[in-house]
Amino acid sequence: xxxxxxxxxxxxxxxxxxxxxxxxxxxxxxxxxxxxxxxxxxxxxxxxxxxxxxxxxxxxxxxxxxxxxxxxxxxxxxxxxxxxxxxxxxxxxxxxxxxxxxxxxxxxxxxxxxxxxxxxxxxxxxxxxxxxxxxxxxxxxxxxxxxxxxxxxxxxxxxxxxxxxxxxxxxxxxxxxxxxxxxxxxxxxxxxxxxxxxxxxxxxxxxxxxxxxxxxxxxxxxxxxxxxxxxxxxxxxxxxxxxxxxxxxxxxxxxxxxxxxxxxxxxxxxxxxxxxxxxxxxxxxxxxxxxxxxxxxxxxxxxxxxxxxxxxxxxxxxxxxxxxxxxxxxxxxxxxxxxxxxxxxxxxxxxxxxxxxxxxxxxxxxxxxxxxxxxxxxxxxxxxxxxxxxxxxxxxxxxxxxxxxxxxxxxxxxxxxxxxxxxxxxxxxxxxxxxxxxxxxxxxxxxxxxxxxxxxxxxxxxxxxxxxxxxxxxxxxxxxxxxxxxxxxxxxxxxxxxxxxxxxxxxxxxxxxxxxxxxxxxxxxxxxxxxxxxxxxxxxxxxxxxxxxxxxxxxxxxxxxxxxxxxxxxxxxxxxxxxxxxxxxxxxxxxxxxxxxxxxxxxxxxxxxxxxxxxxxxxxxxxxxxxxxxxxxxxxxxxxxxxx
RNA sequence: GCCGGCGUAGCUCAGUGGUAGAGCAGCUGAUUCGUAAUCAGCAGGUCGAGGGUUCGACUCCCCCCGCCGGCUCCA
Numbered sequence: 001x002x003x004x005x006x007x008x009x010x011x012x013x014x015x016x017x018x019x020x021x022x023x024x025x026x027x028x029x030x031x032x033x034x035x036x037x038x039x040x041x042x043x044x045x046x047x048x049x050x051x052x053x054x055x056x057x058x059x060x061x062x063x064x065x066x067x068x069x070x071x072x073x074x075x076x077x078x079x080x081x082x083x084x085x086x087x088x089x090x091x092x093x094x095x096x097x098x099x100x101x102x103x104x105x106x107x108x109x110x111x112x113x114x115x116x117x118x119x120x121x122x123x124x125x126x127x128x129x130x131x132x133x134x135x136x137x138x139x140x141x142x143x144x145x146x147x148x149x150x151x152x153x154x155x156x157x158x159x160x161x162x163x164x165x166x167x168x169x170x171x172x173x174x175x176x177x178x179x180x181x182x183x184x185x186x187x188x189x190x191x192x193x194x195x196x197x198x199x200x201x202x203x204x205x206x207x208x209x210x211x212x213x214x215x216x217x218x219x220x221x222x223x224x225x226x227x228x229x230x231x232x233x234x235x236x237x238x239x240x241x242x243x244x245x246x247x248x249x250x251x252x253x254x255x256x257x258x259x260x261x262x263x264x265x266x267x268x269x270x271x272x273x274x275x276x277x278x279x280x281x282x283x284x285x286x287x288x289x290x291x292x293x294x295x296x297x298x299x300x301x302x303x304x305x306x307x308x309x310x311x312x313x314x315x316x317x318x319x320x321x322x323x324x325x326x327x328x329x330x331x332x333x334x335x336x337x338x339x340x341x342x343x344x345x346x347x348x349x350x351x352x353x354x355x356x357x358x359x360x361x362x363x364x365x366x367x368x369x370x371x372x373x374x375x376x377x378x379x380x381x382x383x384x385x386x387x388x389x390x391x392x393x394x395x396x397x398x399x400x401x402x403x404x405x406x407x408x409x410x411x412x413x414x415x416x417x418x419x420x421x422x423x424x425x426x427x428x429x430x431x432x433x434x435x436x437x438x439x440x441x442x443x444x445x446x447x448x449x450x451x452x453x454x455x456x457x458x459x460x461x462x463x464x465x466x467x468x469x470x471x472x473x474x475x476x477x478x479x480x481x482x483x484x485x486x487x488x489x490x491x492x493x494x495x496x497x498x499x500x501x502x503x504x505x506x507x508x509x510x511x512x513x514x515x516x517x518x519x520x521x522x523x524x525x526x527x528x529x530x531x532x533x534x535x536x537x538x539x540x541x542x543x544x545x546x547x548x549x550x551x552x553x554x555x556x557x558x559x560x561x562x563x564x565x566x567x568x569x570x571x572x573x574x575x576x577x578x579x580x581x582x583x584x585x586x587x588x589x590x591x592x593x594x595x596x597x598x599x600x601x602x603x604x605x606x607x608x609x610x611x612x613x614x615x616x617x618x619x620x621x622x623x624x625x626x627x628x629x630x631x632x633x634x635x636x637x638x639x640x641x642x643x644x
Numbered sequence: 645g646c647c648g649g650c651g652u653a654g655c656u657c658a659g660u661g662g663u664a665g666a667g668c669a670g671c672u673g674a675u676u677c678g679u680a681a682u683c684a685g686c687a688g689g690u691c692g693a694g695g696g697u698u699c700g701a702c703u704c705c706c707c708c709c710g711c712c713g714g715c716u717c718c719a
Contacts, residue, residue, distance in 0.1 A: 114647060116648080116649095202648075203648065203713060203715065204646065204648065204714070205647080206715055209716075211716045211717085215646060215647055218715075220714080258710095259692075259709065259711090262710095263709090315719060317717090366719090368717080368718070369716080370645070370710090371645060372645090372716080372717060374712095463719060464719085465719085550678055551677065579681095579682085580675095580676090580678085581679060582682095583681055584679090585678095585680055586679095586680035587680085588680090600678055601678090602678080610679080
């Protein structure tokens with residue numbers, strides 16, 4: 001008789017055949033009402049599973065629907081219901097896989113015709129019917145042979161492929177209302193635990209994620225423990241839509257793309273350009289302080305340069321075709337590194353010169369497949385805030401550390417405070433020596449440790465030429481965007497035969513570091529727009545303050561005041577149109593201008609302005625323009641914190 | 645690139661084979677106004693491009709371009 005230790009540390013003995021539901025019943029009658037699974041010795045199993053097979057001492061914990069694990073069980077079960085619904089409507093559909101993902105699940109189907117929005121509505125309705133039926137999910141264990149036979153005879157070729165990939169031993173199947181699917185489980189006791197779900201989308205998806213395979217039809221859905229959470233989720237989606245940089249970019253007249261120009265090529269309008277200029281000025285100032293030399297390099301170069309660098313071989317699919325210049329092939333640059341290397345090589349370098357840090361806001365062009373393009377976040381022409389650091393091996397650790405701290409300082413200056421950090425280690429195919437890889441990985445790791453940030457390791461995800469750190473920034477609603485990257489490179493110094501003279505006068509090979517802090521200005525700007533929902537902080541705002549006259553009697557006074565603002569470098573405008581004040585305020589609010597300065601008869605008489613902060617986030621009394629300038633002066637610079 | 649959807653005025657969107665519509669923005673005029681929309685009038689369109697079907701195409705078909713949601717990719 002196994003002994004069961006419950007989550008509250010009480011314990012009791014039960015016969016082996018007892019199912020968990022009955023094990024919990026005497027002590028956890030109320031909790032059982034909302035329980036969807038059991039965690040047995042750390043593993044999730046069905047509530048209707050038996051106690052047998054878990055040893056003499058069994059730790060058992062009820063998993064409720066509203067727990068993280070509980071809702072995952074639910075999502076998986078909804079996926080099965082979806083598969084049942086699809087099969088009920090399209091009997092010839094073949095099922096692929098139906099896993100849970102963040103907030104929901106998807107299921108892939110091989111159907112004769114791709115789904116239409118009408119099909120999806122039908123499927124969702126059918127799911128409702130099934131769920132209302134209150135069907136139990138029942139588990140059966142069969143031999144691999146039986147499973148292959150069952151799915152094989154039903155023509156479920158994808159399931160057969162999945163079963164063949166499984167190890168030997170028994171295969172588990174789950175059935176609800178007559179529909180059986182291959183599944184590890186566990187599942188809900190019954191469909192009546194499905195309280196809130198919604199189909200959120202559908203699209204083609206390659207079988208097993210390989211574009212050589214057939215494209216199946218994928219349906220996405222979400223499920224939550226209750227209606228409220230589903231509504232919250234849908235509300236979050238709305239919020240994300242409201243912040244979409246493509247929508248805001250148009251509304252705030254920040255940037256555009258244009259059919260006549262081509263996909264993925266960005267036009268920066270004056271307002272967006274102003275923000276970019278502020279970013280660039282800040283970037284240049286900080287880099288000068290940080291020991292970087294800022295350089296400029298050409299947009300095209302001879303093809304041979306890219307053959308030497310290896311880009312032509314490795315990334316040819318993403319490079320634009322060569323152009324003929326007096327019989328020589330040139331290509332538009334996909335990278336800045338070869339140019340920086342040539343600058344380095346323009347002199348003989350001494351060990352005393354190192355590290356040498358070349359930074360450039362370098363515009364590069366890469367061919368991205370049309371389907372990959374996305375607003376400013378994925379484009380074909382973009383400006384990297386690139387830098388290449390040439391150093392001695394003994395400088396590696398300190399240099400990586402300083403780069404990483406610099407990165408965090410810059411990102412924090414723009415209001416990003418939460419990051420997801422990844423260390424990508426040696427992939428299967430790599431260049432350079434094992435010893436160098438280990439050294440570089442250790443150096444990256446040490447730098448990460450020194451920041452105190454949490455990070456995860458992506459084993460084997462490094463680039464072929466070296467390990468890297470990627471920093472993804474998290475925006476205000478928790479979505480993360482890859483921007484910063486710090487990469488060690490063992491490849492290019494070899495390929496270009498980069499060298500320096502060491503203290504013995506002997507030729508030595510420097511180590512090279514690539515790094516981008518914002519990644520691309522386009523992407524970073526897109527992230528900023530979404531992060532601030534278009535309401536840039538004062539130091540970044542395209543227009544920082546707008547003067548609003550009440551009547552045209554005030555025009556001269558407001559005009560003189562505008563001059564004072566401009567004289568101290570505040571980006572200010574004057575709205576002296578013959579419109580009502582409320583109208584002007586509304587317009588300034590929609591343009592998300594940080595400060596409105598009302599100049600009416602009263603202010604004019606007192607030599608003041610009446611400031612109104614956007615969204616009235618702070619209440620402000622009338623003040624002189626000099627007082628206002630002093631008031632905003634502290635907002636003129638970003639808050640960056642310390643560079644360590 | 646692949647699967648699906650979409651493309652009508654500067655913007656947001658109506659318009660299912662028979663003379664292209666609204667609101668906002670724009671222009672003109674009136675209004676001189678106090679913290680998120682003053683009123684009136686006017687103008688604005690090769691309905692994404694090209695081809696086809698038809699007496700007739702914004703509408704149906706083909707092809708191309710662009711955008712959106714995914715898949716794949718992202719040095």
